[in-house]
Amino acid sequence: MRKLLVILLFFIAKTLSAQEIDYKGLPEWSWHQQDSTEYYLYTPKNMKAAERYPVVLFMHGCCGVDYHAKLRNCVDPPVRMWHNFGANTQTVPTYIISPATSRGWEQHFAAIKKVMDDLIANHNADPQRIYVCGFSMGGGGTFSIIQQYPNYFAAAITMGMSFRGDSVKVKNIPLWCNQGETDYYARALRKNVADIRHLNGAVSDTGATWVTGVNPQYSNFKGVGHGVMWNAASTQDLTGWAYSKINDGNIYPTVFFTTPAYRQIATAGEMVSINIDAHDTDGSIAKIEIFQNNTLIKSLTKPPYSVNIKAQKRDNQIKAVAYDDKGKTAVAQTIVKVNIPPSFITEKLVDAQAGNFYQVKLNGIGNGELVYTTTKNNLPAGLQLYPNGIVKGIPGNPGNYTLPVYLQDEDGDMVKKTFQLFIKSKNKNEVLVTNAVTSEGTGYKVSKMMLHESPNFNSRDTGLSTDLEEINFSDLSSYDGLTFIKTDINHAETAASNFLNFDIDEDATVYVAYEMLDSNFHSTIPAWLNDFQKEPGQIVAQYRYYNVYSKTCKKGKVVLPAAEAKANGVGTNYFIMVRKNPAND
DSSP states (O other): OHHHHHHHHHHHHHHHTOSOOOOOOOTTEEEEEETTEEEEEEOOTTOOTTOOEEEEEEEOOSOOSSSOOOGGGGOSHHHHTTSBTTTTBOSSOOEEEEEOOSSOSGGGHHHHHHHHHHHHHHSSEEEEEEEEEEETHHHHHHHHHHHHSTTTOSEEEEESOOOOSOHHHHTTSOEEEEEETTOGGGTTHHHHHHHHHHHTTOTTOOOOTTOOSSSSEEEEETTOOTTHHHHHHHHSOHHHHHHTOOOSSOOOOEEEEEESOTTEEEOTTOEEEEEEEEEOTTSOEEEEEEEETTEEEEEESSSOEEEEEEOOSSEEEEEEEEEETTSOEEEEEEEEEEOOOOEEOOOOOOOEETTSOEEEEOOEEOSSSOEEEOOGGGSOTTEEEOTTSEEEEOOOSOEEEEEEEEEEOTTOOEEEEEEEEEEEOOOTTOOOEEEEEETTSOBOEEEEOOTTOOSEEOTTOOSSSOSOOSOOOSBOTTOTTOEEEEEEGGGTTOOOTTOEEEEESSOEEEEEEEEOOOSSSOOOOOGGGGGSEEEEEEEEETTEEEEEEEEEEOSEEEEEOOOOTGGGTOOSOOEEEEEEOGGGO
């Protein structure tokens, strides 16, 4: 059965990382070997000799081709969340250890422990701030290593794997467990979490995501499968949570609400009884602070930890902070719901300008998650309304527009507000790029070249998030501020001579940014790009590198062939940039 699991994990991993990448690394990454274990180490810049710094160990998923550590091991989302991948900065200077394996992690534990011990003994590592995280097979490795060295780690983060082992050994180690709702390999995780919480006194807990203050913390991503590391690393402050944990021998207290039930309904002005269970395994509870909508209501120094609050006309955020007798804290949060009709806070939209990047955030109030919608035909060309209320894009045509927006809350209650949007005429230095569409009828997005924008979008993404992909621009070279066409990542392998059509309202230089593998691998370009001029330098999107090819085009319709990426040894679609020709000024 174990062999079957390894085989299945192998094919899952191959599907998740089918494309080879050509990451060139950062100067802070260095290759090392301890016994038979190879690993890359990120050493923070500008460390002070007298200070101690955290260490994080990341264990990748199944399966490596061999045991040789490569720079590829440094780019998974759980690695990148510990440092600003593009700017190469860190909020908290931290050593990052990224080892490699082919089958299983237990065989490497002794060597990895030697590496961490050496950083503590001979370098600047802080023995009280050693963290570990892992995905898939590495999630299983994370569960295993904290059992093998139960007093070593300050916190552990797992993604995409159920727990196996002795729950008693891990119940006091701060854990944040992440699961994709449909992930087969993490299918038992909710029950695992409930079992560990039971050991920590939460008898009635069934492993709910909204239960906080009792170990482990748990996230379950609706509609997500085994690739949960992308969601977990990009939508949560996992590192901030980890950095808040210190392994000083003092166990964190436990605190949770026994009443009210999560999202219990009340009426405005009703008195609601708040009852809290709190205890400390190796000491005592010094006090409990209770907050309502971020306002301190009461501080309690002995049980029973109970208070009555007056429900306000809104979702009432209730927070309990437990302090133990040695100064450590735990936080529990819940919601008391008072039904209110949704309404808009935003009164009007700021003006836009044709050809310029536009982004505003609509705000409203209501119960639970709020979703903003409009009909496609109501939006000015080039703009998009996202479900979270962000209006974003490059408007194409000046004029006055009427934009009806619907706001719906979790109960299905809906309100409509009609906004007026004035789009001013374009700046004389801009080129309007409109009607970007493929021969198959897929509309491409128009945006601006700027740091943290993504080079492609995913038309198959049905979630409520924006179109941000897993990578984004980190070095724009000289192309910052240019209008660009963000292409569909799913069209990379298409081959067609008249695939992309778009209109420009001025004579302009059109740039094609085509991914180039030129370090550890080698790629080519499609024959049609030989008619373009190769520009110096590259555009970098974290671990992707794009060469740029230019051609002068007359105003009107521009037609370009498809990427043919697979035939040329890459796995991503090109993107397009446009610059007005100086002769048109």
